[in-house]
Amino acid sequence: MAKMTKLDDIVSLCKRRGFIFQSSEIYGGLASCYDYGPLGVELKNNVKKAWWKSAVQMRDDVVGLDCSILMHPLVWKSSGHADKFADLIAECKKCNVRTRVDHLQDHAEEHTEHINIDVAMATEHDLSKKVCPNCGKVGQFTEPMPFKLMFETQMGANVDDSMTLYLRPETAQGIFANFRNVLDTTRVKIPFGIAQIGKSFRNEVTTKAFIFRTREFEQAEIEFFCEPGTDEKWFEHWKQARFNWYLELGVKKENLRFREHESDELAHYAKACVDVEYKFPLGSGDWQELEGIANRTDYDLRQHQRGIRTLNSWFENKGDLSKIDLKDESEDYEKGPLSYFDDEQKKRYIPYVIEPSAGVDRSALAFLVDAYDEEEVRGEKRNLLRFNPALAPLKVAVFPLVRKDGLPDIAMKISNDLKKHFTCFYDEKGAVGRRYRRQDEAGTPFCVTVDGQTKQDNTVTVRDRDSMEQIRVSTDQLLSHLRQKLEP
Numbered sequence: 103m104a105k106m107t108k109l110d111d112i113v114s115l116c117k118r119r120g121f122i123f124q125s126s127e128i129y130g131g132l133a134s135c136y137d138y139g140p141l142g143v144e145l146k147n148n149v150k151k152a153w154w155k156s157a158v159q160m161r162d163d164v165v166g167l168d169c170s171i172l173m174h175p176l177v178w179k180s181s182g183h184a185d186k187f188a189d190l191i192a193e194c195k196k197c198n199v200r201t202r203v204d205h206l207q208d209h210a211e212e213h214t215e216h217i218n219i220d221v222a223m224a225t226e227h228d229l230s231k232k233v234c235p236n237c238g239k240v241g242q243f244t245e246p247m248p249f250k251l252m253f254e255t256q257m258g259a260n261v262d263d264s265m266t267l268y269l270r271p272e273t274a275q276g277i278f279a280n281f282r283n284v285l286d287t288t289r290v291k292i293p294f295g296i297a298q299i300g301k302s303f304r305n306e307v308t309t310k311a312f313i314f315r316t317r318e319f320e321q322a323e324i325e326f327f328c329e330p331g332t333d334e335k336w337f338e339h340w341k342q343a344r345f346n347w348y349l350e351l352g353v354k355k356e357n358l359r360f361r362e363h364e365s366d367e368l369a370h371y372a373k374a375c376v377d378v379e380y381k382f383p384l385g386s387g388d389w390q391e392l393e394g395i396a397n398r399t400d401y402d403l404r405q406h407q408r409g410i411r412t413l414n415s416w417f418e419n420k421g422d423l424s425k426i427d428l429k430d431e432s433e434d435y436e437k438g439p440l441s442y443f444d445d446e447q448k449k450r451y452i453p454y455v456i457e458p459s460a461g462v463d464r465s466a467l468a469f470l471v472d473a474y475d476e477e478e479v480r481g482e483k484r485n486l487l488r489f490n491p492a493l494a495p496l497k498v499a500v501f502p503l504v505r506k507d508g509l510p511d512i513a514m515k516i517s518n519d520l521k522k523h524f525t526c527f528y529d530e531k532g533a534v535g536r537r538y539r540r541q542d543e544a545g546t547p548f549c550v551t552v553d554g555q556t557k558q559d560n561t562v563t564v565r566d567r568d569s570m571e572q573i574r575v576s577t578d579q580l581l582s583h584l585r586q587k588l589e590p
């Protein structure tokens with residue numbers, strides 16, 4: 103029977119092999135912040151590359167963008183984040199630890215899906231039987247209260263003109279704010295999408311679970327603009343396209359599923375929402391959101407159209423967002439600056455938006471978990487990461503069998519040649535068996551070994567990570583052989 107992967111195994115392998123470290127570890131660590139080490143940064147870059155390739159490069163109807171993290175405060179007023187991006191929390195009167203109300207259980211277990219704040223506020227919460235996950239006291243909570251999730255910061259050196267800004271809690275709003283710019287400067291026509299990868303920040307109440315939920319993380323988001331009425335078709339399209347992306351990168355089908363949101367879970371503006379869930383080994387509940395795909399209707403563009411009309415009020419109220427009232431000037435919505443004129447149909451409308459929103463770190467964790475394997479080989483445990491070649495941090499490792507007879511020079515030359523094409527690692531230290539094991543653990547698909555025979559017939563051995571089979575390949579054919587295997 104296949105061994106169950108535990109999160110602890112992944113965390114320990116990530117630390118041991120330099121995938122992921124605790125942030126500021128030499129100072130005792132900073133909770134819920136992580137650093138990607140030499141192998142981790144390659145993995146994460148590969149996840150981003152694979153996403154960009156499928157979301158932008160391979161499509162004619164999506165263009166890319168890279169927005170700043172700091173944006174005008176009104177962006178967050180218009181999007182609703184300034185007033186509503188919060189979790190409902192309760193504080194334990196005994197130990198003063200705050201917990202998300204939707205995380206409180208009748209027993210001290212955890213579940214991690216965010217509940218919409220409007221829904222949470224409108225729900226009656228009986229906390230009398232709930233257990234504090236910190237001290238175990240039952241029913242000793244304050245009244246639930248909202249806790250804002252956006253980080254604030256100050257911009258400007260002078261007291262008079264400094265202003266409070268937010269670190270963006272999602273990348274999507276930068277896309278909406280640039281909708282007009284992209285329309286005016288490119289040849290895109292509806293239906294089209296804008297894609298972005300970038301850092302987001304949320305002052306999450308509950309973190310834990312390694313890189314599953316952190317306070318600084320990266321998102322990969324597409325806002326796909328379409329004509330109202332075609333939105334359901336595009337929603338289905340993106341649902342399938344995003345699910346298949348994980349499968350094509352090797353995630354096992356049995357670990358992936360859709361979860362449709364119930365109507366009482368949906369934000370008031372969303373017409374539909376589905377999560378792609380992965381079976382993360384997080385203890386209770388296992389199935390957790392990997393990516394959300396939402397039909398956001400025309401809500402965001404309409405809101406920003408309202409928002410830009412409140413600029414005067416923003417100055418008059420000295421940037422106090424709480425005093426700004428988003429005007430509902432519905433009579434000329436369709437003609438506003440964020441509307442779209444369809445040349446062929448000669449009609450103007452505010453586009454609907456389908457949003458596939460993925461987490462880069464969460465995807466990286468899913469790929470790690472899914473690739474992790476342990477097996478017994480000749481009485482010894484072999485740990486390996488069966489990464490899809492596109493995701494593997496190192497594609498090839500090159501070894502001389504021994505450190506003599508001129509073998510290192512030949513191997514070094516092969517490695518330098520391959521480096522022009524793939525990430526390639528040269529290693530000559532220790533027994534070759536141990537070198538293979540190290541590469542198995544790093545998820546390197548192929549190891550190339552130069553031995554005595556190489557000097558006679560110009561062949562090397564190529565070892566396959568998964569099957570451990572070795573074949574001899576002529577050095578002239580090595581690049582094309584590896585290319586065919588790594589870039590099928």
Ligand code: ATP
Pocket residue numbers: 214215216217272304306313314315316317318319320321391392393394459460461462463464465
């Ligand atoms: P959750 O309910 O799990 O907090 P969410 O519904 O708030 O997620 P979205 O706002 O839809 O998440 O964000 C889109 C994606 O961004 C998520 O599916 C997830 O992959 C990623 N993400 C969101 N919050 C975090 C976080 N704190 N740490 C890591 N990734 C995150």
